[in-house]
Amino acid sequence: xxxxxxxxxxxxxxxxxxPQPADPLRWGPSxxxxxxxxxxxxxxxxxxxxxxxxxxxxxxxxxGEVPDWEALRDAGSALKxxxxxxxxxxxxxxxxxxxxxxxxxxxxxxxxxxNRIVAGLVQExxxxxxxxxxxxxxxxxxxxxxxxxxGIHATETDLAELIVQLADDMPSHIxxxxxxxxxxxIREIFLDNMGDAPPDLTDVPRELxxxxxxxxxxxxxxxxxAVSGANFAVAETxxxxxVESEGNGRMCLTLPETLITVMGIxxxxxxxxxxxxxxxxxxxxxxxxxxxxxxxxxxxxTPGDGPSEFHLVLLDNGRTRVLADEVGRSALHCIxxxxxxxxxxxxERVGGHAYGSVYPGPIGAILTPQLTGESSDLPYAxxxxxxCYEVCPVKIDIPSILVDLRAREVESGSAGRGWGAAMKxxxxxxxxxxxxxxxxxxxxxxxxxxxRGGVISRLPGPGAAWTASRxxxxxxxxxxxxxxxxxxxxxxxxxxxxxxxxxxDGAEPR
Amino acid sequence: MRIALAATCLGDAMFPQAPIAVVRLLERLGxxxxxxxxxxxxxxxxxxxxxxxxxxxxxxxHVRTFGPVADxxxxxxxxxxxxxxxxxxxxxxxxxxxxxLAAEARTATAVAARTYELSELLVDVLxxxxxxxxxxHRVTYHPTCHSLRMLGVGDRPxxxxxxxxxxxxxxxxxxxxxxxxxxxxxxxxSDTSAAMLADKVRHVTGTGAEFLTAGDYSxxxxxxxxxxxxxxxxxxxxxxxxxxxxPARTTPAVRTVHLAEILASTREQPWSPGSADRTPMSxxxxxxxxxxxxxxxxxxx
Numbered sequence: 071x072x073x074x075x076x077x078x079x080x081x082x083x084x085x086x087x088x089p090q091p092a093d094p095l096r097w098g099p100s101x102x103x104x105x106x107x108x109x110x111x112x113x114x115x116x117x118x119x120x121x122x123x124x125x126x127x128x129x130x131x132x133x134g135e136v137p138d139w140e141a142l143r144d145a146g147s148a149l150k151x152x153x154x155x156x157x158x159x160x161x162x163x164x165x166x167x168x169x170x171x172x173x174x175x176x177x178x179x180x181x182x183x184x185n186r187i188v189a190g191l192v193q194e195x196x197x198x199x200x201x202x203x204x205x206x207x208x209x210x211x212x213x214x215x216x217x218x219x220x221g222i223h224a225t226e227t228d229l230a231e232l233i234v235q236l237a238d239d240m241p242s243h244i245x246x247x248x249x250x251x252x253x254x255x256i257r258e259i260f261l262d263n264m265g266d267a268p269p270d271l272t273d274v275p276r277e278l279x280x281x282x283x284x285x286x287x288x289x290x291x292x293x294x295x296a297v298s299g300a301n302f303a304v305a306e307t308x309x310x311x312x313v314e315s316e317g318n319g320r321m322c323l324t325l326p327e328t329l330i331t332v333m334g335i336x337x338x339x340x341x342x343x344x345x346x347x348x349x350x351x352x353x354x355x356x357x358x359x360x361x362x363x364x365x366x367x368x369x370x371x372t373p374g375d376g377p378s379e380f381h382l383v384l385l386d387n388g389r390t391r392v393l394a395d396e397v398g399r400s401a402l403h404c405i406x407x408x409x410x411x412x413x414x415x416x417x418e419r420v421g422g423h424a425y426g427s428v429y430p431g432p433i434g435a436i437l438t439p440q441l442t443g444e445s446s447d448l449p450y451a452x453x454x455x456x457x458c459y460e461v462c463p464v465k466i467d468i469p470s471i472l473v474d475l476r477a478r479e480v481e482s483g484s485a486g487r488g489w490g491a492a493m494k495x496x497x498x499x500x501x502x503x504x505x506x507x508x509x510x511x512x513x514x515x516x517x518x519x520x521x522r523g524g525v526i527s528r529l530p531g532p533g534a535a536w537t538a539s540r541x542x543x544x545x546x547x548x549x550x551x552x553x554x555x556x557x558x559x560x561x562x563x564x565x566x567x568x569x570x571x572x573x574x575d576g577a578e579p580r
Numbered sequence: 581m582r583i584a585l586a587a588t589c590l591g592d593a594m595f596p597q598a599p600i601a602v603v604r605l606l607e608r609l610g611x612x613x614x615x616x617x618x619x620x621x622x623x624x625x626x627x628x629x630x631x632x633x634x635x636x637x638x639x640x641x642h643v644r645t646f647g648p649v650a651d652x653x654x655x656x657x658x659x660x661x662x663x664x665x666x667x668x669x670x671x672x673x674x675x676x677x678x679x680x681l682a683a684e685a686r687t688a689t690a691v692a693a694r695t696y697e698l699s700e701l702l703v704d705v706l707x708x709x710x711x712x713x714x715x716x717h718r719v720t721y722h723p724t725c726h727s728l729r730m731l732g733v734g735d736r737p738x739x740x741x742x743x744x745x746x747x748x749x750x751x752x753x754x755x756x757x758x759x760x761x762x763x764x765x766x767x768x769x770s771d772t773s774a775a776m777l778a779d780k781v782r783h784v785t786g787t788g789a790e791f792l793t794a795g796d797y798s799x800x801x802x803x804x805x806x807x808x809x810x811x812x813x814x815x816x817x818x819x820x821x822x823x824x825x826x827p828a829r830t831t832p833a834v835r836t837v838h839l840a841e842i843l844a845s846t847r848e849q850p851w852s853p854g855s856a857d858r859t860p861m862s863x864x865x866x867x868x869x870x871x872x873x874x875x876x877x878x879x880x881x
Contacts, residue, residue: 106771415758419775451769453762453776454628456729473671476630485630489764493631500589500621501637503645510593525808535767539774540805541812543594550587550596554615557603 087239088423094212095442097240098426101451105420114250114421121249122411122418128358129409129461136354145347147465150403153338154393160305160338161384167308171370173380178332181211184385188213188297188330189220191381195328197222197294203312203319204228205299206244206406207332207385209428210441213297224297225289227318229282236263242422242430244408245356250421253278286318296322296377300333301405302348303382306341309369310382313352313362323366329377334385336393336402348405351463356407388441397474401436403464408433410458410468416451425451432458436471445484449475488532510549520544581706584614584646584654586668586695588661588797589621595797597837598660601844602698606658608846609711614654618645622659624667627675629764636679639672643688650690656705657695660840662727662796665697670730697727698840699736699795709739714847716746720789721839722780722803724796725758737795737839744842750787754779761802777806784834785810795839804836 091097098104108114133139153160165175178184192200200217202208202224214224214235226235230248234241237259241247248256257273260281266288267281298319302311310331312319323329339348353362371380393399411417411431422430425448427438432452439446449472458468479485499509519526525541528534536542583606587599603613622642626635649657659665669692676685702708721741727733741749760766760776780803784792792807794800811833837851845851 102769102771105769109771109775415760415776416769416772419772447768449630450765451772453725453758453760453765453773455725455758455762457725457756457758460729470670473628473630476628477632478630480630480632489629490631493626493629493634497626497631497634497638500623501641503616503618503620503641506589506592506620513593523808523812525805527809527812532767535770536805538770539777539809540766540802541808542805543801543808545594546596548596550592550599551615551617553596553600554603 087234087237088242090212090215090238090240091426094210094240094428095438096426096444098423101424101426101447104424104426105416105451108420108424113252115419117250117252118418118421121246122413125246125358125412129355129412132354132358132360133461135360136350142347142351143463143465146351146405146463147403149339149344149347150464151400153336153340154399154402156340157335157338157393160340161335163305164303164308164338165384167305168310168370168380168382169308171308173308173370173382176381176383178383178385178387180387181385184211184332184383184387185213185216187381187383188332189217189222191328191330192217192222192295193220195295195379199289199293200224200295200297201289201293201322201326202226202228202231203296203298203322204231204247204314205297205332206428207299207334208297209241210334211332211385211387213332225286225293227286227289227322228314229279229316229318232282232286233259236260238263240423241428243411244406244429244431244433245411246408250423286321290318290321290325293322293326295328295330296326297330297332298323300331300337301352302345303333303338304340304342304345305338307369309342309367311345311365311367313349313365315357315359315363317364320364320366323368324376327377328379328381329368330381330383332383332385334387335389336404352405352407355409355461355463388443391443392437392440395440398436398440398471400466401433401440401471403466404433404437405464407463409461409463413457413461414452415455415457416453432468432472433466436466436468436475439475445479445482446475449479507549507551510551513545514547514549516545517547581611581655582614582653583611583701584616584649584657586619586622586642586646586657586659586664587615588659588664590797590801591660594801595838598797598840601838601840602658602660604849605711605713605840605844608844609706609708611706616645616648620645622664622667623672623675624664625763627667627671632675632678635675636681639675639688640681640684642668643672643676643684643691646691646695647687649694650687655694656701657691658698658701659695660698660795660838661798662697662724662731662733663798664796665695665700666726666730668692668695697731697733697795699727699733699740700731702740702843703736710743711740711843713744713843713845714746715744715842715845715851717791718748718750718787718789719791719793719842720750720752720784720787721755722752722759722784722792722794722799723755724794724799727795728756733795740839740843741793745847747842750789752787753783755783759799759803759806761799763798766802773802777802781806781810789834790832791835791837791842793837793839793842797838800836800838804833807836808833 168175176187198221217224226232230246233248233256243249253273256278260267264285266285271281298312300310301313353359392402410433414432417431425434427434429437435448435451439448452472454469456469499505521527524544527541529537591599606613620641621638623635623638646657673685673688676688759780760773766773841851
C-alpha cells in the first residue's frame with residue numbers, strides 16, 4: 071500500500087478486502103475514482119501484471135496449436151446465436167428432460183427469488199452448512215450473504231474463491247477471483263482466518279494448497295448439501311456440466327445428498343454434440359489448457375450414484391431484457407472464459423474491483439449495465455482497442471456493444487451536460503468544410519499557450535486531464551488546407567510554364 | 581490513379597505534416613491527388629463517445645464529400661489514419677441507417693468500399709512496398725489498435741518501412757498493446773490512460789529509437805505528449821552538479837512521425853522538423869524556427 075497513515079501494522083493492511091456490497095452488480099465509487107484508487111496500489115499492479123501476462127502467453131500458445139481455431143469460434147458464435155433465437159423452447163425442452171430424469175426445475179425471476187428458493191431447499195434438507203462449487207451466477211445474486219442471513223453457512227471450495235471468502239473480500243476476476251493476491255498475502259489470510267491452518271505455514275504454493283486441501287476435506291465429508299453453478303446445460307438430454315481444474319467441484323457434485331444448481335438461462339446449448347465445440351474453446355481460452363482437467367456431467371439423479379436429490383434453479387435476473395436488445399444480446403453468448411479480462415489493457419492496470427461488479431473487465435462493462443438496466447460509466451471504461459473481441463471464443467463484438475451502450479447513456483441524458491454542449495458545437499464545426507477551415511485557423515490562437523520547447527504543458531478546464539501527464543503540441547502555423555491551396559497554385563503555375571522563383575512548397579516554415 | 585485525400589480533422593488542423601507527406605508521396609509515385617474542399621471529419625469522435633445523433637451531420641458531410649468515388653470520379657480515397665478508416669468502414673453506414681437515412685447509408689457503404697488506410701492503398705491498391713524513401717534514423721513502429729485489429733493491416737506498414745533505405749528498425753516490446761488514448765477515454769479516464777501511456781513510453785524509450793512511427797496521428801499525439809513530458813521531466817530531474825559541468829546536454833524526446841512522413845522522405849527532399857513548424861509565438865527565434873535545408877533549397881532555385 072502506498073498510503074502512509076497509521077492504520078495499524080502492515081500485515082493487517084495487506085489484505086484489506088473489498089467489503090461485501092449490498093448489490094453484487096453495483097458497488098463502490100465511479101469507475102474513474104475506483105480506478106484511481108486501485109492504480110495507487112503498487113502491489114496490485116505487480117500481481118496483476120504478472121498473472122495476466124503469464125496467462126496471456128499460455129492462451130496464445132495453445133490457441134496457436136489449433137489449425138481450425140477460427141472455424142471453432144464461428145461455430146461457437148453460431149450455436150449461441152441459435153440458442154438466443156430459440157431460448158423459450160429450448161428452456162422448456164431442458165425442463166422436460168431434467169424432470170424426466172428425476173430432477174426438479176425452479177424458475178427465478180431475480181436474485182431475491184433465486185436466493186429464497188435455495189435457502190428453502192437447504193432448510194428442507196435439514197442442514198445449516200453447504201459446500202459450494204465456484205459459480206458466477208451465485209456471486210451475481212449474493213447467495214452466500216442471503217444464506218448467512220438465514221443462518222446457513224456456505225463454504226467456497228474453489229481454492230481462489232476460498233481465499234476471497236476467508237479475506238471477506240470480493241472476487242476481482244471471473245476465473246481467478248484472487249488474482250489480486252500474491253502468495254505472501256494468501257499465507258496471511260490462511261493463518262488469520264482459516265482456523266485450522268498449520269501455525270508454521272510458509273508461502274510455498276504446495277504448502278498453501280495442502281492447508282486448503284485439509285481444511286476442505288473435512289467440509290466435503292460432512293456436507294449434506296452442495297450448491298453449484300453450471301457451465302453448460304444440454305436441452306436435448308437435460309445434462310448439466312461443470313468445468314473446473316481442482317477436483318473440488320467434483321467432490322461437491324458427487325458426495326452430498328442434495329445438489330442445487332443455479333444457472334443463468336443463457337447457459338443452454340441445444341445438443342449434446344455441441345459440447346464438442348465449447349469444450350475445445352473454453353479451456354484454451356480461459357486457463358490456456360488443451361483439455362479441461364475435471365469436466366463433470368450429470369443428468370437428473372441416479373440411484374446409488376451421487377446426490378439423490380437434484381434441483382435446478384433457472385435464473386433470469388435481467389437476462390430477458392438483454393435478450394430483447396438486438397445489439398446487446400450477444401453479451402449473453404459469454405461462456406465466462408475471461409480471456410477478455412486477461413488481454414484488456416484497462417483491466418490489467420486497474421484490476422477487477424474498479425468495475426464495482428462481480429463481472430469485471432470488458433465483458434463486465436457490457437454485461438453489468440445491461441443486466442441492471444441502469445445508467446453506468448462502465449461502457450466508457452475502455453479505449454475500444456479491440457483486444458477483447460480478438461480473443462473472444464464466441465466472437466462477442468465487445469467494442470461495438472460498448473459504443474452502442476455509450477449512445478444509450480447519451481440518449482437517456484446520463485452523460486454530462488458539458489460534454490453534450492461540447493459535442494453539439496463540434497458537430498456544427500465538423501460537418502462543413504468552410505466552417506472547419508475557419509475553426510482550424512482560429513485554433514492557431516492556441517499557439518499563445520505554448521511554453522518553451524514548442525509544447526503546451528498546462529491547459530485549463532477539462533484539458534487539464536490531458537496535460538496532467540501529457541504535453542500537447544502547438545497548433546501549426548498553417549493548416550493542411552492552406553498548404554494545399556498554396557501547393558495547387560504552385561502546380562497551376564508549373565503547368566502554365568511559370569518559371570518565376572517560388573517560395574518553398576509550404577511545408578517549410580514561413 | 582486519381583486519389584482523393586481525406587486529410588482527417590486532426591491532420592488538417594493539428595498535424596498537417598501527415599497529409600502533406602501523403603500528397604508528396606503519391607505525387608512522387610506519379611498519381612494525381614485531389615483534396616475535396618468540403619471535407620471536415622469522419623465522425624469517429626462523436627460515435628465513439630456516444631453522440632450518434634450529433635455524428636449524423638458530420639458523417640453525412642463526409643459521405644457527400646467523398647460520394648463521387650462511388651461514381652468513379654476518383655479511383656480511391658486515402659486516409660492517413662487507421663482509426664478514421666475504421667470508423668468510415670464500420671460505423672458510418674450504421675449511424676446513417678439508425679438516423680433513417682437508408683439511401684445515404686448505401687452511399688456510405690459504397691464510399692467505404694473504396695476507402696483505404698495509407699498502407700492498404702500502397703500495398704493492396706497500388707501494389708508497391710518499395711516507394712523510394714530514404715530515412716537514415718533508428719525508428720520503432722507502434723501498430724495502433726484500430727489499424728491492427730479493426731482494419732487488420734497486418735505487416736503492411738512494416739513491409740513498407742523495411743523497404744526504406746538506411747532506416748534502422750527497432751522492435752517495440754509489447755507493440756500490440758494500446759497506448760491508452762482511446763479518444764475521450766484519455767479525458768474521462770485520464771488516470772488509467774496515463775498508466776497505460778507510461779508503460780508504452782517506457783517500452784519506446786527502451787528501444788533507443790530516435791523516432792516513433794505509426795499510421796495514426798491521434799495515437800501519435802498521445803504518445804508524443806507522453807514522450808515529450810517524459811523527456812522534459814528527465815531534464816528537470818538531472819542534478820544541478822551535472823548541469824554545471826558544461827553546456828546543458830538535453831535529453832532529446834523520441835520524436836513522433838507518421839508513417840507517411842518517413843515514406844515521403846527522400847535523399848533529395850529529406851524529412852525535416854520544419855515540416856511541422858510549431859515555434860511558439862512568444863519566441864521570435866528558436867532552434868525549430870527555420871531549417872537550413874529549407875533555406876538552402878529555396879536559395880538554390
